[in-house]
Amino acid sequence: MRLFNSVSRKKEDFVPLKPGAVGIYACGPTVYHYAHIGNLRAYIFEDILRRVLEMNAYQVRHVTNLTDVGHLTDDGDAGEDKMEKAKRREGKNSWEIAEYYIDALKKDWQSLNLKEPFARPRATAYIDEQIEIVKILEKKGYTYKISDGIYFDTSKIKDYGKIAMLDVENLQAGARVEINPEKKNKTDFALWKFSPKDSKRDMEWDSPWGVGFPGWHTECLAMSLHLLNGHKDYEHSEPFDIHCGGADLLPVHHTNEIAQSEALAGHKLAEYWLHNEFVVLAGDAKMSKSSGNFFTLSSLEEMGYHPLSYRYLCLGSHYRSKLNFSVQALEGAQRAYMKILNYMALPTKEKGKVNQKYGRLFSDALNDDLNVPKGLAVVWDLLKNEDVSLADTQATLLNWDAVLGLRLHEAKQVLQEIDELQTVPDNVKELAEKRWQAKKARNWEEADSYRDQVLSLGFVIEDMADNYKIKKNYGE
Ligand code: AMP
Ligand code: ZN
Numbered sequence: 001m002r003l004f005n006s007v008s009r010k011k012e013d014f015v016p017l018k019p020g021a022v023g024i025y026a027c028g029p030t031v032y033h034y035a036h037i038g039n040l041r042a043y044i045f046e047d048i049l050r051r052v053l054e055m056n057a058y059q060v061r062h063v064t065n066l067t068d069v070g071h072l073t074d075d076g077d078a079g080e081d082k083m084e085k086a087k088r089r090e091g092k093n094s095w096e097i098a099e100y101y102i103d104a105l106k107k108d109w110q111s112l113n114l115k116e117p118f119a120r121p122r123a124t125a126y127i128d129e130q131i132e133i134v135k136i137l138e139k140k141g142y143t144y145k146i147s148d149g150i151y152f153d154t155s156k157i158k159d160y161g162k163i164a165m166l167d168v169e170n171l172q173a174g175a176r177v178e179i180n181p182e183k184k185n186k187t188d189f190a191l192w193k194f195s196p197k198d199s200k201r202d203m204e205w206d207s208p209w210g211v212g213f214p215g216w217h218t219e220c221l222a223m224s225l226h227l228l229n230g231h232k233d234y235e236h237s238e239p240f241d242i243h244c245g246g247a248d249l250l251p252v253h254h255t256n257e258i259a260q261s262e263a264l265a266g267h268k269l270a271e272y273w274l275h276n277e278f279v280v281l282a283g284d285a286k287m288s289k290s291s292g293n294f295f296t297l298s299s300l301e302e303m304g305y306h307p308l309s310y311r312y313l314c315l316g317s318h319y320r321s322k323l324n325f326s327v328q329a330l331e332g333a334q335r336a337y338m339k340i341l342n343y344m345a346l347p348t349k350e351k352g353k354v355n356q357k358y359g360r361l362f363s364d365a366l367n368d369d370l371n372v373p374k375g376l377a378v379v380w381d382l383l384k385n386e387d388v389s390l391a392d393t394q395a396t397l398l399n400w401d402a403v404l405g406l407r408l409h410e411a412k413q414v415l416q417e418i419d420e421l422q423t424v425p426d427n428v429k430e431l432a433e434k435r436w437q438a439k440k441a442r443n444w445e446e447a448d449s450y451r452d453q454v455l456s457l458g459f460v461i462e463d464m465a466d467n468y469k470i471k472k473n474y475g476e
Contacts, residue, residue, distance in 0.1 A: 001056055001367040003242075004320060006250060006273040007163050011369050016241050017271065022058045024050065025224035025270070027245035027253065028120070030067040031101040032086035035108055036294035037310060037325065038279035038287045042246045044311055045276040045319040045370075047114040049244065051403045052366045062117045063227045066105075068098040068124050069203045070193075070216045081213070084201060094202035098122070108297045111307035113405045119227050123219040127205050129232060130214040130222045133264060134191045134207075136235050142263045146182035149193040150209050155185050157259045163273065164251040189256050190215040217256035221269070225261075234264055243270035247277050276319045282326060295325070303327065304472060306418045308406055309334035315372045315404065337406065338418065343383060344394055344411035352395030358382045362400055375403070422472040428459050432470050435461065 001014045016022045026046045029035050035043075046064065053060050073079030083094040090097060102122075109116075123130075134150060137143050143150050154160045154168075161168050168187060179186050194212040195204045204211050226232050228240040239261075245254060254273065261269035281287055287294045297307050313333035317323045358378060365374035379400070382393055401408040424432075435450030454461055455473065462469040 001052070002369055003272055003274060004369045005271075006275050007268075012272070014272065016058065017239065020057070020059060022053050022060050022242065023228040023240040024053075024060060024062045024242045024244065025220070025228060025240060026062070026064040026243075027220055027249055028064040028066050029101075029105060030071040030082050031098045031105065032071075032082040033101060034104055034296045034298075036279075036287055036296055037300070038246075038294070040108060040112060040297065040310070041279050041314050041319075041323060042244075042276050043109070043114055044112060044314045046244050047112075047405060048315070048319075048370055048372060048403065049242070049274065050115060051405060052370055055363065055366065055403050060118075061228065062115070063119045063121070063224060064117045065220060065223045066098075066102055066120060066122045067216065067219060068102075068122050069094075070123060070214050070219060072216065081201070081203075083203065087202065098124075108307070111297060112311050113308060113407055115405075121223045121227060123214070123223070124203060126219065126222045126226070127214060129226060129234075130218045131192070131205075131207050132232070133218055133222055133234050133260070134209075134214075137191065137260065137263055140263060143191060144184065145209065146180065147194075148180070148182075149190045149212065149215075151183060151188045152191050152256070152260065152263075153184055154187040154189070154256075154259055157262055160187065160259055161251075161255050163258060164255050166251060166255065189217055189252075191218050191260075217253055218260065220253070220257055221260050221264070224257075224269070237261075237265045237267075239268050240270050242272045242274060244274045244276070247275045250275055274319075277322045279323045279325050282324070287325075300330065301421055304421045304423065305330050305334055306337075306414065306421060308414060309337050309418070312337040312406060315376055318373055319370060334418070338415065340379070340383070340397070340406070340408070341411040341415050341418075344397060344408045345415060346390060346394075348391040348394060350389070350391045352389065352391030352393070354399045355382065355388055355392055355396045358388075358396055359399070366403060372404075375400070379404075419471070424459060424470045425457070428454055428457050428470060431457075432459075432461050432468065436468055 002011045003014050004010070005012050024046070029039055050060050050062050069081065069083060071082050073082060073085065083097060086097045087094055134143065137152065142153055142156050144153055192207055192209055192212055192214060194210050195201050201213065204213055224240065224243070225234055225237045229237050243254070258269055261267065279287055281293070285293060297310065300310055301307065309330060313330055314323065316333065358381070362375050362378045365371045365378060379397065382388060382396060397408055407414050431450050431454050435447045435454065438447040438450060451461055454470070458473050459470050460473045462471055
């Protein structure tokens with residue numbers, strides 16, 4: 001199995017640290033809003049990674065966190081805590097906001113058929129551990145104190161910013177954002193921030209340095225090392241296998257996780273770093289929770305699209321390429337997915353066998369840096385090959401679904417769910433009713449004209465004995 005490692009910028013053979021077992025840590029969401037479909041792409045990619053590792057018989061321990069404190073509106077150390085900001089928007093306290101959006105995330109997780117992680121730790125459950133890490137960094141001489149917190153001195157790290165190819169010198173000179181003038185280097189980041197003097201935060205804790213809250217980059221270190229090493233002796237931690245996240249995390253968040261790990265224990269944090277590219281909207285617009293410019297899974301459902309149709313859409317582009325999202329593209333994905341589901345729903349009497357030749361093509365594609373688009377092309381080649389029996393094709397697809405995660409074993413049920421999402425607009429309902437009346441009155445021409453109007457609005461009418469059904473037109 002080969003994976004593209006952001007550290008070497010090359011595809012490398014994957015060799016786990018311990019034979020047969022793999023530890024993955026993936027940066028999870030900041031729970032101050034619903035996950036948007038860009039965030040969800042990151043989790044779909046991580047799910048595929050896990051499933052492909054399992055296909056290769058590895059025992060996978062997948063940890064993905066919930067950031068419920070400390071992620072500031074600027075990824076470095078400036079701005080406001082996103083949880084505090086959401087508080088003003090919603091009139092609830094930060095703890096309630098976290099609860100609400102964690103619940104929402106878990107629902108999305110299930111709808112997308114993502115496997116349950118080994119652990120889903122909350123940053124607020126790791127405060128003591130983060131304080132412990134900052135204490136070790138302090139003891140080793142990597143920290144300094146300024147008026148708003150304890151900071152990490154990045155100039156003490158050789159090769160700081162290497163993984164992200166940061167031009168640290170130029171960052172210093174041509175900084176675009178306003179830098180706290182007390183910071184020694186522009187790239188220095190907060191390990192512990194003090195609570196504001198004039199107001200009380202919902203989330204704050206005592207520490208040896210004063211009341212405050214942890215920095216975002218320390219959270220992930222505490223949770224990943226504890227849950228993947230299995231102990232909290234951070235000074236004697238060991239690297240783990242794979243660290244994932246979206247491409248935006250590389251320059252600041254991941255660079256700072258790496259710097260702390262070097263300082264803490266003198267080793268790299270993870271062997272392989274994998275980053276997914278972004279979902280973008282028309283015109284390359286960035287989708288972000290902060291800009292309000294985003295789709296959620298439920299907004300797609302309201303438009304008649306099943307969450308797994310979005311999963312299918314994501315499978316169609318490689319995780320390291322940008323995914324240009326449009327409703328048309330999603331429509332195409334849903335149609336293609338329904339074709340596969342319809343095929344899986346066909347009755348067969350015999351018990352099929354997995355086709356070995358196609359099986360190899362499929363696993364070769366996935367083992368080549370998770371080339372799922374190529375894997376899907378193999379799916380379609382198999383579906384078109386009339387020399388392979390229906391039973392064998394179905395058995396083969398069911399076998400592959402361990403990786404694709406498209407619920408092909410319950411195809412009829414998913415088709416039913418898609419059907420239920422097809423709410424029909426009132427004007428279409430009216431036209432269909434007029435057609436029904438015209439038909440009853442044997443007014444064929446008029447009935448046909450109403451039917452055509454319904455068709456032009458993207459729906460078809462299916463007649464039954466003494467009733468009719470309106471369905472979304474998939475052009476079948
Ligand atoms: P956040 O909730 O912003 O902390 O992000 C959670 C995960 O989603 C991180 O791995 C991000 O890198 C990733 N992410 C954020 N926006 C996008 C996007 N538009 N497309 C793909 N991944 C994203
Ligand atoms: Zn993280």
